[in-house]
């Protein structure tokens with residue numbers, strides 16, 4: 001890797017990450033339910049990633065993957081209940097070692113206390129756990145305090161105040177990581193009023209799950225059946241049929257969700273305006289993403305966790321006008337594991353040897369800063385959701401492999417005793433989707449003889465990719481034909497329920 005020339009100023013970096021913001025609730029991704037002019041503005045001046053995916057569709061594990069540039073089985077953050085060992089190398093520690101000043105504001109959600117609080121930051125100021133929308137408590141190195149106001153505004157205020165307080169020319173990087181638009185979607189009243197009109201209902205809202213696995217049918221993430229009074233804020237009106245009530249809940253859910261997004265968009269606009277006022281917009285790497293996607297009534301669901309597109313796809317837009325020519329959508333597959341190395345490459349800073357991703361900087365930057373070799377596009381990526389059958393969402397543990405056209409999923413339905421997983425195991429099941437013939441993923445073709453060859457190829461490709469990233473297959477999965485020579489990783493030493501194993505994690 002070559003170093004940047006001395007005349008090139010290293011970029012300041014602003015990374016805005018939201019929680020559960022689906023790409024299909026962003027204007028530039030073609031949303032039919034809302035508009036987000038300020039997030040779109042980043043894409044207009046830079047690039048929009050159309051095939052950015054999460055490798056474990058859950059908040060805490062995705063954050064750990066983004067920071068460390070590694071998969072869950074390497075960073076040890078499998079679920080919501082496996083706090084991070086915050087001493088791991090991250091893109092933040094790499095930047096700091098290279099002279100960057102670093103800060104973190106907002107939602108951390110990877111554990112608190114010794115060993116789990118943020119590390120590698122000159123300054124951090126975060127919400128405890130999920131945090132509150134209104135008058136939230138913040139934790140910093142000094143302790144806890146309550147800040148009056150609305151979380152999305154406050155997080156932006158804290159970030160701007162910190163950067164404005166810096167003297168000198170050394171570059172800086174700040175993470176502006178919002179709680180919004182996470183459940184329970186407590187919006188500002190004036191924003192809620194913007195979404196009172198009936199919101200379009202997704203075509204798949206009444207999905208009957210025909211041909212889909214029992215594993216998927218068991219999930220407790222249906223708008224009609226599993227939204228709580230805290231989500232809905234009030235009981236549905238009396239006298240409604242089941243279907244009418246489902247639609248009422250959908251409207252209520254989307255109204256509040258989109259109103260929370262509205263505040264996010266406004267605050268992204270505040271950051272853009274602030275950067276422009278400082279004369280720094282063209283020379284700043286400004287990124288917007290979310291820790292995963294979200295079901296917005298698609299397949300009748302809310303929440304995430306599954307490999308279906310709405311949950312799997314991450315919105316990701318970035319601008320850096322002095323180095324990234326504004327271009328069309330970037331179509332190649334990238335994942336949250338790739339973000340750390342892409343950021344480091346943009347800054348001309350070496351990645352840590354342990355990082356498992358690939359930088360796509362040479363595809364989008366002007367080539368003068370990073371200097372790595374342009375990477376060949378990957379054929380597919382590996383995914384694994386570990387939090388099996390938790391008591392609330394009942395989502396199955398599974399792994400899978402997605403290419404541009406196909407998606408193979410193996411539901412192994414086993415929690416290994418990981419904290420907060422269910423105690424039951426269920427028979428393994430497979431799903432296979434042809435995204436070209438069936439973009440809505442309504443037809444599982446795993447048992448369709450017409451797909452036998454595709455199925456065999458994908459099963460082998462997944463086995464190889466799982467091996468390449470060092471993860472272990474579930475013992476129930478047979479070795480695919482032709483894969484006898486592929487090395488199989490051993491299972492990592494998993495954290496378990498405290499009473500099952502009082503050992504390493506707690």
Ligand SMILES: [Ca+2]
Nearest residue numbers: 019020059291
């Ligand atoms: Ca999330």
